[in-house]
Amino acid sequence: MDEKYFPEKTEEKWQRFWAESGAFAADRDPSREKRFYCLEMLPYPSGFLHMGHVRNYSIGDALAWFKRLQGFNVLHPMGWDSFGQPAEQAAIRRGVMPRDWTEQNIEHMRGQFKRMGFSFDWRREIAAHRPDYYRWDQWFFLKMLERGLAYKKVSPVNWCPQESTVLSNEQSSGGVCWRCGAAVEKRDIEQWFLRITNYAEQLLEDMRGLEGGWPERVLTMQRNWIGKSEGAYVDFRVKDTDERVRVFTTRIDTIYGATAVVVSVDHPVVARSPLKEDVARFAARVRAARAAARAPGEEEEKEGINTGLFAVNPFSGEQVPVWAANYVLAEYGTGAVMSVPAHDERDFEFAQRYSLPVRRVIERISHEQEQIVHDPSSQDQSVAMPHAFTDYGILVNSGDWSGKLSEQAVVEMAEHAARGGFGEPATTYRLRDWGISRQRFWGAPIPVVYCDGCGTVPVPEEDLPVTLPDRAEFTGAGQSPLAGVAEFVNARCPKCGGAARRETDTMDTFIDSSWYFFRYCDPENDKAPFDKEVAEYWTPVDQYIGGVEHAVMHLLYTRFWTKFMRDIGLVSFDEPVKKLMTQGMVVAETFYREGEEPGQKVYFNPADVDVVRDERGRVREATLASDGLPVTVGPFEKMSKSANNGVDPRDMIAAYGADAARLFVLFAAPVENDLRWQEAGIDGALRFLRRVYSFVYRWRGPVAGAPADAASAGEFSADARRLRHETHRTIKRVTEDFEGMRYNTAVAAMMELSNAFADFRVTPEGAAPSDLFAARETLEALVVMIAPLAPHAAEEMWEGLGHAGGLLAGGARWPSYDEQLARKEELEIPVQVNGKVRARVMVNADAAEDELRAAAVADEKVRAWVEGKQVVKVVVVPGRLVNVVVR
């Protein structure tokens, strides 16, 4: 142990030690029941580690270390989400082959991870782009095909013009590409889908079991996305035909107010329209408008056309016109609605535009003292409505149903429709099937061939993997580069042996990440994606950590995949992840100037900007170092290349060391919060490490001779008792904080303990055996508790304290605490008079109520406040406070 703490030297030493001793290798061991699967979302191998990675993996690593020190068998693996767009972009721009580019990046990033000292079991590393991995993507696809869960159809898809590929609904949420942000267009393309909708109800229902373990906002986002809606189907007979139009409604109680049936322009019934040429023209216009990219949130004006058809309301027998309109979506519900202008905002707007009648059938009511109070004015048909009335109320002008409450009517009318054979209660979902075809090269090929004779033929399981060719032409234009590779495309039909063409689309990379953490359990298996028994030991994942940006996409897909794996007997549970933690982004200030194009911004790296701040930390003046001219200060944004506000972790490591960088990102903010990057803060982390290090250095010799246990240490001085109390109290707090991943407060507690140690007024040289015992107890606890956050420094200090073999193999254990010692001997109890703190009294920690009362009332300051007043009562909360109430 050196006198001073040298991060670089220490970190190198212990990284070598860990690698050579296999310190983090974990194996299935059925005799060890305490096992823990700690997982962070696997990174895309972009080539460079950024601060977001540092944060994500520091959080997970801290937990993995904590659990190991508690005696758990911990699986903490790492791999690469290595298929995907950037590799292909590199190929287009720089002519490097995606595989070479990816392998190089992995190589480089693995080195950076190791330099951070993360405790991964590298033997289990996987990469999605390697055939021994994607072979199983293909295997899963075939299983889904067998079970009718994979199918191909032509459908309007989300098309990213920037990347010329299809996106799933999840990836084009909000009308923009999740990756590049380009506005998404609609195109008709034939592609493969997975029937995630078959699992809609389970995906929704099983979220109940995740309450508490998953963040509320993620569950909410998934619920919104699945979008369950309960209502009813109602069939409207189309007059003079034998057809029926089925509508979906959540407000069947308003059906007597229906003044039209409105269908989407793609609805089959428009073929029966006497005006079908006009309708077709209108439909073409609507489709064209839809195909055009639109800004998110922007709504089209409602437009429609009367088809000339009439539909019969099965409840009232009334005939209403059938319209086709742009505001009715073909993909949701039945693609047809009953239009009730009086009680639906959209129908109201539509009716206003085309002067359709508005008929009120729900009367506004209020509840006062258990009584229903009617508002007759709300059903006055002669008064124009300013907007639709969409609340529940009481049915009026609704035949025999008049007088019923909406709540009742929605149930009973659906049942009535079912009995009459013209409808039924119904549930719909917003969730659509998962479109997985990508017109790309760098992904797992979809294992299917097309044969003129036999049609679509799956590649037999034994012929997997269908491997990607080594080379292709990357032009960035037209179809998938795979289509241009003859030896890939030309294949034999597995059925008839004749010439056939291979599918040239590849799979969505989200398939790779849907099951990868099962593969970690058994990464070399060449008979199955993973062995059921081996995986069963580790899974489900105990704690999953990643960015909230995957709240819907990845986390919904992996839940779906798990349910499918359960259905084919690979796993025996419903949900893959017990606890989920979504960490916040690392954000930093941005600086920019307006570019040549209007609205264009040219960003400058904060390191190149000279900033003058006022006393509140606000930027007063910002100038570019190179030219001295002012730059505009932008908001805090996620560190990114485009905002040019990234901090390179390598610079942090070089200046402060990996330990200080890790400690800082965990201390600076709660893990769920966004972390505002401030370089200055990292100094504090390094200072803390140095401080503890210097204590250890100073005490390491004397402490080696301390008595083995407290009983033989003799009498403890008041000072030593105080230190022991602080130590045990801190162990308790830190343990609880670690359990809840509250690293920021855990670090604060440890800092307090180190401050308390600095106040320990005994010198190592003049210390009594009992003092040495107390000092060792504190230092050892502190070192072990620091280990998950700053493992290199902790190893060095642990060794300095005379332990060989490293923390894990050398037998370090997470410290335990003594409840008695953790409790204070004496307490300072605040005494309030009428709720305001007026004095504090020192009392014994377990002073009884009457002792407390006596001490409080006897206090001089309290007496001054009570003087001349009448004491009404005295509230005593033992161990907390006393409140004297006077009048």
Added chain:
RNA sequence: GCCGGGGUGGCGAAACCGGUAGACGCAACGGACUUAAAAUCCGUUGGCCGUAAGGCCGUGCGGGUUCGAGUCCCGCCCCCGGCACCA
């Protein structure tokens, strides 16, 4: 619009079940050590009044419950995230 999460010093943030608001850290200021600087150590730091003792105010705003409210209830305002012609 609907759903979810928030609003506390100059800043990042603490505060278990209603019980001393602001722990811990950053920044700032003052001091010690030093020829000097760095490093380190000690101290001050929510606002206002006061020489001080001390007092008053203070957790987005307005009410309420309570001996006591950052925390619970009612009504608002604002911010962040998700969904959004979803019938």
